[in-house]
Amino acid sequence: MSVHVTPLVRVQAEDFDVGAETALLCQGRTDIGAIVAFTGLCRDEGGKLAALELEHYPGMAEAEISRICKQASARWPLSGLSVIHRHGKICPGGNIVLVIAASTHRQAAFEAASFIMDFLKTRAPFWKKEWMKDGTAGNWVDAKEVDDMASERWET
């Protein structure tokens, strides 16, 4: 039941379009029954945030995302997989990350997308710095214990 997919992995400053990326993944396919597209966006933190600045480790970011995709492909029968992670300054309302998982059945697509997001949070070398509207120098966002717990739940 293991389907070999070549995940599309991109780390870029440019924005992405969920519609175009979904279309790309499905192009000419008639065997896909379910697509789950997760988009992570920059929140304004109650109006206080001016922008998030995303630093990344070029090369390792792509490599680590590819490793996470490989684990997901081994675990669920996927027909397609795309992950795009942005870096640089992103304003509230802007896109940060896109994960698209396609499968014959919906449960695999939901679980794979959720799994990839959990591991992106805890394994992919990206760091967020907050720039506030009041001009104060940005603080680096702390890693969340809840994210570690989210990735640990897949170990059972």
Added chain:
Amino acid sequence: MSVHVTPLVRVQAEDFDVGAETALLCQGRTDIGAIVAFTGLCRDEGGKLAALELEHYPGMAEAEISRICKQASARWPLSGLSVIHRHGKICPGGNIVLVIAASTHRQAAFEAASFIMDFLKTRAPFWKKEWMKDGTAGNWVDAKEVDDMASERWET
């Protein structure tokens, strides 16, 4: 933590665009952190299927989807919710259903979209008839026990 959202519910013959619907849901918002868009597509069943014909109960289809959305909104803190279900003849590779759930946090968006899909399958008055490539008259698709089980898991 209950956020009041007015779900967008549409039952239509026309196709939809996940990018446009996502943009519509986020328009002018800076408080959304996570969007999960589920697309259900028509599979070709190993090349044998010519088309699916979706019959629905006009009026009740919209009402039942709205009831499911209301339950999801009561259960998870959602910032936005869109459900579009198509009817009529749909060819392999074509879109059938779109569920978009937006929230501050990703877990709520994932769970709400998955919950809505499970209940759409077992509660929304739609019926699929298969039209085969060899010209044989379509059979009505049987309801799946696995779908009943999927919706029952939310009762715990």
Added chain:
Amino acid sequence: MRLVYFSWVREKIGKGEEDVELPDDIETVRDLLSWMKTRGEEYEAALEHQDVIRVALDMEHVLHSEKLGTPHEIAFFPPMTGG
């Protein structure tokens, strides 16, 4: 009373809707289904496996044990296969 049918229930009965006068002694949805089956062999065939038939009163799902009440529209259909 307006009755509406969908999917193979509609196909077996041979129509999508009709207006019908119901007998006075029907109390529950189950009574209604039993009476419907006496209306002709197409109804008997459509509603043969009575347990799988879903019924909606004014566009809301109900159990067969439910009181019928006085709905405007009653729908009969097989288990749903949308989504």
Added chain:
Amino acid sequence: MRLVYFSWVREKIGKGEEDVELPDDIETVRDLLSWMKTRGEEYEAALEHQDVIRVALDMEHVLHSEKLGTPHEIAFFPPMTGG
């Protein structure tokens, strides 16, 4: 050996990368971290909470107990906050 730094590790050390000759007696990643902290107060400040510092050898995460080996590039950074 190429060393690269990210996020507040980079800011505290005051540079993003450097080429460094490592002493011969470093066996594990933990040994490396201990030696790094002796290289000046900016390194001491950056790597003070040694347990939270993540290390990657040639772009792969490793535990502090891992043997250092002979990587081309060693990266030091705080816990990741992407996604």
